[in-house]
Amino acid sequence: MLVYELLVIMHIIGTVLGVGAATFAEIHYTRFNTDDIITDDEKKTLSITYTVMRTGLFLLVISGFGLLLYMRLTEYTDLLLSQTFWAKMTVVGILVGNALLLQARIMPLAVGAAVSLTSWYTALVLGSLRDTNASYFEILIYYAGAVVIVGGVLRLIRAHFHGPKNI
């Protein structure tokens, strides 16, 4: 049982770091970009925030696979085919893909930020709920809707801080 508890704690720490860093990445970016200039110090702060986010993702994925292994070894495999679980896996996959697209500068920053923030919170909510009555596609439709809403809210917040033309 000790291994299971350690994995759960590691999973929670990974989620907390990831969700917290994703939130503060948005807050910092919005705050730092009010004058349309990101100084070296601000770049360093953003860089540290992204490092914390990646650390959270690493802990989340490793402990997640550790928990899957634990379930396999203890023959508790029902969750592995749960639609909620697969929706969560898909969202984490989108999170990783989004980071790659942002790095390759294929994904616009405004869209990427909305996807990243929504994905982290969706993973948190799905992980907390464990299982729901909603199907895989229903969850992903809710998720897509949430991305659009979060994108719109972020746009309004940025417009409030430094004018719509500079978003």
Add this chain to the structure above:
Amino acid sequence: MTPFLAALLVTHVIGGVIAIGIHNVALMHLLKKAPNYVFISRIAWAAAALYLLSWATSAYYYVTYYGTAVKPRILAGTLPAGHIFFMETKEHIFLVLPFLAISIALCASYLRTTPDDALRKSTAFLTLIALGVGAATAAAGIIVSGSV
């Protein structure tokens, strides 16, 4: 399952997942205009070593335990596709991964001494393929485990 076989299964999964993660990091760096090839080549060789370790441990587990103890249970269960489709696909696609990883490591090592933008882009594309194959293999592994 004996503790030794459980340890092999754990090594197979964790080794494979870390290797996938390393390829993700390598790809993030390869997408930069001026990447640190020393760092990329080091982690690319680590990924290749982990895939070989994951490959070897899974092979022993498959031959000595899976075929006789797990496969019949999956075939008799509610989701026989867990073996018929997912394991059969996984075990063949997984054969490609260590060679993809070695190719990426060789390209990264070459780029250390001879930076070449076209090769950087090709290596990034190859790493993307390895990442996709790795993620699909991991997903198939979860489905196989869920089918037991």
